[in-house]
Amino acid sequence: MDVPDLTEYRLHRVAEQACVDGVPMAGLSAAFYRRTAPEGERSVGVYRFAGAEVLQAWGYVNEPHCRAHRVRQPDGKWGEALPGCPRVRAATPADPPALRAASGTWLPLAPAPHAR
Numbered sequence: 001m002d003v004p005d006l007t008e009y010r011l012h013r014v015a016e017q018a019c020v021d022g023v024p025m026a027g028l029s030a031a032f033y034r035r036t037a038p039e040g041e042r043s044v045g046v047y048r049f050a051g052a053e054v055l056q057a058w059g060y061v062n063e064p065h066c067r068a069h070r071v072r073q074p075d076g077k078w079g080e081a082l083p084g085c086p087r088v089r090a091a092t093p094a095d096p097p098a099l100r101a102a103s104g105t106w107l108p109l110a111p112a113p114h115a116r
């Protein structure tokens with residue numbers, strides 16, 4: 001599944017406190033978009049941390065998990081789309097919450113330098 005074009009979707013709902021694959025992440029919010037397609041209702045979650053987009057995950061409404069996702073890299077560019085749900089690491093006293101990038105590196109949740 002290709003990276004979705006959000007201009008083709010409508011806003012479905014907003015979550016001021018979001019979870020990623022069941023893991024609550026303090027400071028993370030999300031907007032969920034939907035689009036009707038011949039093969040089913042498509043869904044995209046756009047996740048923000050400190051106001052900056054850090055993650056997109058997408059698939060179909062009737063699927064139990066994400067079909068694909070991508071993570072914003074430290075340089076502000078989007079990483080490649082990967083299959084399945086994103087890997088997340090919840091915050092601990094020693095480490096901030098983080099998302100796993102396509103490279104396998106853990107990216108601490110922080111605003112991207114050029115994100116709006």
